[in-house]
Amino acid sequence: MIANIGYIALVLAFLSAIYSAVAAWYGNRTGKPAWVESARNATIAIFFLILLACVALIVSILQDDFSVEYVWRVSSREMPTYLKVTALWGGQAGSLLFWNLLLGTFTAASLIINWKKQRVFMPYALIVASMTQIFFLFLVVFIENPFARLDVIPPDGNGLNPLLRHPGMIIHPPMLYLGFVGFTIPYTFAMAALMSNRLDDTWITSTRRWTLVAWLFLSLGLILGGRWAYDVLGWGGYWGWDPVENASLMPWLAGTAFLHSVMIQEKRDMFKMWNMFLVILTYSLVILGTFVVRSGVISSVHSFAQSAIGPLFFGFISIMFIFSAYWVSKRRSALTTDNHIRSFLSREAAFLYNNFLIIAILAIVFLFTYYPIISELFTGEKGFVGPPVYERALAPLFALLLLLMGVAPLTMWYRSSLKRIEMSIRWPALVATIFVAVLFAFGVRSWGALLGFWIVGFSGILTVLEFWKGTRARMRRGESAGSALSNLLSRNRRRYGGYWIHIGVLVMAFGIIGTELFQQQTQIRLQSGESVSLGNYEMVFNQVERYPGPDDLVITEATVDVYQNGELVRTLHPRTELYTRTMQPMTIPNARSTISEDFYVLLVDWEPVSPDEATFRIFLNPLINWIWAGAIIFAIGTLIAAWPDRREEYVVSNELVRNALGTAD
Amino acid sequence: MSFLMNWSAMPWARPTKSRRRRILIMRKNNRLLQTLLVVLVLALSAISVLAQDDSQDRTVTDDEVNEVARDVYCPVCENTPLDVCQTQACADWRELIRTKLANGESKQDIFDYFARQYGDGVLANPPRRGVSLVMLWVLPAVLILLGLLFFSRYMRGLRAAEAETAVASGQAASLQSSPENSKPAADDYLARVEQELKKTNE
Numbered sequence: 110m111i112a113n114i115g116y117i118a119l120v121l122a123f124l125s126a127i128y129s130a131v132a133a134w135y136g137n138r139t140g141k142p143a144w145v146e147s148a149r150n151a152t153i154a155i156f157f158l159i160l161l162a163c164v165a166l167i168v169s170i171l172q173d174d175f176s177v178e179y180v181w182r183v184s185s186r187e188m189p190t191y192l193k194v195t196a197l198w199g200g201q202a203g204s205l206l207f208w209n210l211l212l213g214t215f216t217a218a219s220l221i222i223n224w225k226k227q228r229v230f231m232p233y234a235l236i237v238a239s240m241t242q243i244f245f246l247f248l249v250v251f252i253e254n255p256f257a258r259l260d261v262i263p264p265d266g267n268g269l270n271p272l273l274r275h276p277g278m279i280i281h282p283p284m285l286y287l288g289f290v291g292f293t294i295p296y297t298f299a300m301a302a303l304m305s306n307r308l309d310d311t312w313i314t315s316t317r318r319w320t321l322v323a324w325l326f327l328s329l330g331l332i333l334g335g336r337w338a339y340d341v342l343g344w345g346g347y348w349g350w351d352p353v354e355n356a357s358l359m360p361w362l363a364g365t366a367f368l369h370s371v372m373i374q375e376k377r378d379m380f381k382m383w384n385m386f387l388v389i390l391t392y393s394l395v396i397l398g399t400f401v402v403r404s405g406v407i408s409s410v411h412s413f414a415q416s417a418i419g420p421l422f423f424g425f426i427s428i429m430f431i432f433s434a435y436w437v438s439k440r441r442s443a444l445t446t447d448n449h450i451r452s453f454l455s456r457e458a459a460f461l462y463n464n465f466l467i468i469a470i471l472a473i474v475f476l477f478t479y480y481p482i483i484s485e486l487f488t489g490e491k492g493f494v495g496p497p498v499y500e501r502a503l504a505p506l507f508a509l510l511l512l513l514m515g516v517a518p519l520t521m522w523y524r525s526s527l528k529r530i531e532m533s534i535r536w537p538a539l540v541a542t543i544f545v546a547v548l549f550a551f552g553v554r555s556w557g558a559l560l561g562f563w564i565v566g567f568s569g570i571l572t573v574l575e576f577w578k579g580t581r582a583r584m585r586r587g588e589s590a591g592s593a594l595s596n597l598l599s600r601n602r603r604r605y606g607g608y609w610i611h612i613g614v615l616v617m618a619f620g621i622i623g624t625e626l627f628q629q630q631t632q633i634r635l636q637s638g639e640s641v642s643l644g645n646y647e648m649v650f651n652q653v654e655r656y657p658g659p660d661d662l663v664i665t666e667a668t669v670d671v672y673q674n675g676e677l678v679r680t681l682h683p684r685t686e687l688y689t690r691t692m693q694p695m696t697i698p699n700a701r702s703t704i705s706e707d708f709y710v711l712l713v714d715w716e717p718v719s720p721d722e723a724t725f726r727i728f729l730n731p732l733i734n735w736i737w738a739g740a741i742i743f744a745i746g747t748l749i750a751a752w753p754d755r756r757e758e759y760v761v762s763n764e765l766v767r768n769a770l771g772t773a774d
Numbered sequence: 775m776s777f778l779m780n781w782s783a784m785p786w787a788r789p790t791k792s793r794r795r796r797i798l799i800m801r802k803n804n805r806l807l808q809t810l811l812v813v814l815v816l817a818l819s820a821i822s823v824l825a826q827d828d829s830q831d832r833t834v835t836d837d838e839v840n841e842v843a844r845d846v847y848c849p850v851c852e853n854t855p856l857d858v859c860q861t862q863a864c865a866d867w868r869e870l871i872r873t874k875l876a877n878g879e880s881k882q883d884i885f886d887y888f889a890r891q892y893g894d895g896v897l898a899n900p901p902r903r904g905v906s907l908v909m910l911w912v913l914p915a916v917l918i919l920l921g922l923l924f925f926s927r928y929m930r931g932l933r934a935a936e937a938e939t940a941v942a943s944g945q946a947a948s949l950q951s952s953p954e955n956s957k958p959a960a961d962d963y964l965a966r967v968e969q970e971l972k973k974t975n976e
Binding site for chain 1: 835836837840845847853855857858860864865893894895896897898899900904905906909910913914917918921925929
């Protein structure tokens with residue numbers, strides 16, 4: 110019953126999306142604004158219809174209505190309520206519906222917010238936004254219907270995929286989707302600017318915050334995914350260059366390049382064509398990413414989301430690409446400027462170097478990710494690229510990017526003097542060298558690590574100095590240290606928010622170098638009472654217990670005591686879980702985390718386990734918590750940069766007051 | 775469920791649903807492999823008994839096995855290295871690695887063996903030949919070189935154009951201060967801070 114309402118809502122939303130595109134086109138062509146407004150209202154209606162469909166699906170799950178195939182697939186009677194709600198995006202059809210909801214929300218919100226200010230864009234924005242929406246609604250209405258029924262009603266459902274029951278995995282997909290969907294908004298406005306031939310900065314300034322917020326969500330999605338892998342997948346790592354991980358990394362890279370290069374356009378009115386290209390690239394990579402995740406085209410650990418929607422995605426990406434290319438080529442004369450870069454040592458050149466490096470990284474990740482398909486095409490044999498190949502190819506590029514991160518803020522627009530830059534980097538370089546020398550004295554011999562730490566130290570000092578210089582300049586004017594810093598941040602949100610993000614990235618880089626280059630591991634079979642040592646740790650195995658968990662779960666849990674330098678520091682409980690309904694095993698590690706390292710213990714579940722004998726895999730991951738700390742700094746920086754400006758708010762509220770007064774008259 | 779609570783043989787290493795189909799396809803190969811394995815192990819033990827060679831009789835630790843298994847990927851469940859894969863097939867392959875190490879084979883020998891048996895696709899470091907050489911080595915290098923070439927030509931072209939316009943307008947000296955377009959040229963951040971402070975003080 111409720112499922113029927115949901116499906117009807119989806120069909121109506123699909124029809125409304127078609128209507129919206131046609132009405133916006135017709136209204137614009139004939140100059141009848143009523144049609145355009147009607148198209149906008151249809152967009153708002155689409156949002157409510159999709160929302161209704163989502164509610165209908167959640168209610169079906171909560172009511173254990175196993176006549177709906179999707180509910181049977183992702184839910185079961187005993188599943189806790191919060192998992193039943195999050196089961197909305199726990200499977201193929203549901204996550205596509207969820208995608209639709211986010212897209213509908215973002216589209217409606219961005220249109221309402223910009224309606225008055227960017228009136229001329231609106232018909233085109235409506236058309237482009239509706240095209241994306243039509244495609245995704247088509248998928249849920251005709252191909253992956255979340256409300257499809259089963260002929261025979263099963264007594265109970267399968268339950269949510271155990272991998273998806275972890276809190277990290279519950280938030281990770283919505284974050285990624287928010288990021289993905291968020292990037293459709295800059296694309297929509299960029300295309301609207303192209304089609305309306307209004308190619309000044311308006312589309313950039315009106316979507317700037319959307320871009321930053323989308324980028325923040327995508328970043329959080331990537332990081333949470335890493336954290337989830339570390340906490341649940343049980344292989345001691347956080348990033349495996351899996352095709353699905355890469356599929357979300359690539360739009361992030363393109364978006365990062367875009368966030369940097371728009372600053373050249375805003376300041377110098379250059380690279381309009383290039384920015385257009387980056388927005389289109391980001392959007393294409395978002396759709397391609399969704400396609401890769403949803404279709405399982407490159408089989409990977411995420412391939413539980415397999416289905417036959419591949420060709421449709423491929424067709425849609427091609428259509429949107431041709432559509433975008435057509436409008437770019439049509440407006441190419443308006444996209445070129447007479448302004449030049451005047452020096453290799455200027456801020457705009459620095460942004461270009463940044464773009465060059467990021468696009469190079471993106472190209473390599475792209476080639477490696479799609480290598481299996483191409484290899485299969487040519488040789489008939491599925492190829493494979495492992496993490497070592499990625500790391501070897503990308504490490505130098507990332508190192509250069511980090512170096513640039515430190516030096517670029519020293520450059521100035523138009524031209525900067527080499528002498529001044531030299532003077533500014535002299536002391537930081539010396540301090541970084543001393544830092545590395547100390548590491549060397551303490552026995553660090555890996556030249557890669559030493560070089561990496563030097564770059565992180567060097568760029569870190571330079572970035573902190575940026576804050577120091579700005580704060581000091583304000584303090585000279587009589588401000589206290591605290592208010593000087595907060596004023597510095599609040600008055601130049603984008604600039605200093607950006608530097609704050611850089612500090613987060615550098616902290617993460619510090620952790621990544623530590624973990625990647627100094628990880629230690631061992632695997633050993635222990636009898637009760639026996640011990641194993643790794644680094645300055647010693648682990649004593651006590652016992653193993655087996656007990657039933659919630660739902661269909663059987664838990665096997667070991668108890669081990671961890672000693673550091675001979676002192677008991679922690680008792681850990683690594684465990685394996687078996688979901689007996691699907692017979693799916695999970696290996697849940699347990700770790701002792703400190704600022705310097707994680708002592709990370711896994712109970713190896715393919716070896717026989719008895720109450721007093723078990724096999725353990727132990728990792729010592731140095732500096733890994735710096736990655737998570739850096740991620741938090743990173744997120745705060747992005748929030749600073751994206752936070753609405755007080756001045757801007759003032760203008761908006763003024764406008765609101767005027768409008769209110771105007772209607773009151 | 776109670777049958778699961780005892781400690782007798784647990785089907786820990788049962789493959790997940792999605793993998794089962796592929797494993798079915800592989801099963802035929804597996805059986806052959808297992809037979810070969812048994813023969814191999816028997817033959818090896820026979821040899822070692824006959825030869826009584828100390829170097830061949832050493833025990834191989836899990837760490838040594840993992841050292842190799844880490845860079846070999848499961849041919850059945852893609853994108854999972856052998857050292858963390860939970861399937862029975864992978865357990866067998868790990869034992870194969872152990873046997874080979876005990877037999878004194880080097881890491882590279884074992885990689886070569888797996889590449890011969892299951893294709894280059896099981897190696898984390900694909901050997902540099904054919905498509906992999908082109909896609910993973912030549913193409914990235916060519917792309918980056920082309921990018922660099924394009925980039926430097928672009929910059930040089932701009933500098934030439936700039937010199938021309940500078941000579942033509944005779945304003946070469948005032949480059950830094952000349953506003954190029956309607957937007958204000960942002961200078962040093964300190965200057966900007968000062969400027970802003972002035973604004974707020976006014």
